[in-house]
Amino acid sequence: MRAEVSNDPNRLPAGLLALLVHLLFFAALFFSFNWQMKPPQGMVVEIWDTLPLNDEPQPAPPVPEVREPIVKPKVEATPSLPPKAEIALRDTKKMAKEDRLKPEKTKAQLKAEKQAEQAERRMEELEKQAEARQQAQRKAQEQAAIVMGKVVDEYIGKIAAKIRRNIVNPPGVVKTIRAEFSVTLLPSGEVLNVALAKSSGNDVYDSAVERAILKSQPLPLPPAEQNMFSRFRDLRLKFSPAEIGQ
């Protein structure tokens, strides 16, 4: 008479109920997770939108490249279609001169009109396609710019961190001052030139930062195959005694 699990008549409904509880729980968890994940994504998008602004001078050159494909379809379209229309028109003129049969004239005219219309339509389609292509390319460029912006930010952060580590704060320096340096780099990461762009007001701190910049050579740069050195050639770095080397 033992109520062993194997003999219990309720074991199947109990098992089904247990499964149901778990399914409900996981469904709830799944939906709540999806709901929770949306706000962070939105924030990511906002951050990305701001980044390309800094890069706009750079993406600008490629835009003309994008326009080329638009011009090409036009060039293709113009030789293929309008000549036909001209020929047709000539035909109609000839027809009008040679034969004064009205229906034939109209037929020829209609043909010409149709052809002209078709040509216009094709042109429109081509323009639309070109626009779509342009937009797609723009998007791709923006994304590339975003990625690039991220990499650039990352390496500028690394450079600043490396320099900061080498700064020896002079004793009794005011923590809130801020020195700005414009640094010219070589592709190897060595410093070609350091210029004080904006003094902190404390000459000792300025020279300490300058020494730190020179001491931090070679500065970390992205790998050469990324072709991003142009973004690092002239850097403008700000330093403050408050941010002691990490």
Place this chain on the structure above:
Amino acid sequence: METSQSMSLLPLITNASLPVQLVMGLLLLASLLSWWFIFLKMFAIRQAREQTDAFEEAFWGNPDLARLYRDFLDERENAGSLERIFAAGYAEYVKLRKKGDMDNSAVMDGARRAMRATYQREMDDLESHLPFLATVGSVSPYVGLLGTVWGIMNAFRGLANVGQATLAHVAPGIAEALVATAMGLFAAIPAVVAYNRYAAETTRLSSRFESFMEEFSNVLQRQP
């Protein structure tokens, strides 16, 4: 890892390291089993309570013990715990009385012993699986914590190879690891609640059985 990682539930589980996944599997099993026992016990205890109510009503409304015993023999399969205790006591009493040469106190002792033995068996049945619920309730948070600690250890070890440490390097690993704790708590909370509830209910049933045994002994003693 670098770019925005879409964090939904499934990748959190599938991307976790093997020990963490093992822990999660174990906890899922524990949770499934404990919920199964929760429902089994729920049905069993509810049935026991209803049968006890029904038998007490029948017993106090009907002074003919022999007929109650015959009813029990007719429907042995549907008999509840209390009915079985009664039957054991009554059968022993009748057997000893038939021998004839025993004094009343010896007969009463025999009947009481028979009832106590059946009572122990019935309580054992009612309390079955409750230790499992208690174990799940107390151990699964620790098992989940183990998985989490392991996952976080891995996440931080991955951090050692990165020059500039950002939160983005550790966050996914920690999120994966925390799933283990969540599962441990998910398994533990219902198990603890159910254990406390069922333990209280079986205690109440057992005190009802005991008082019935005393009362039934008195009834037997009064028998001519």
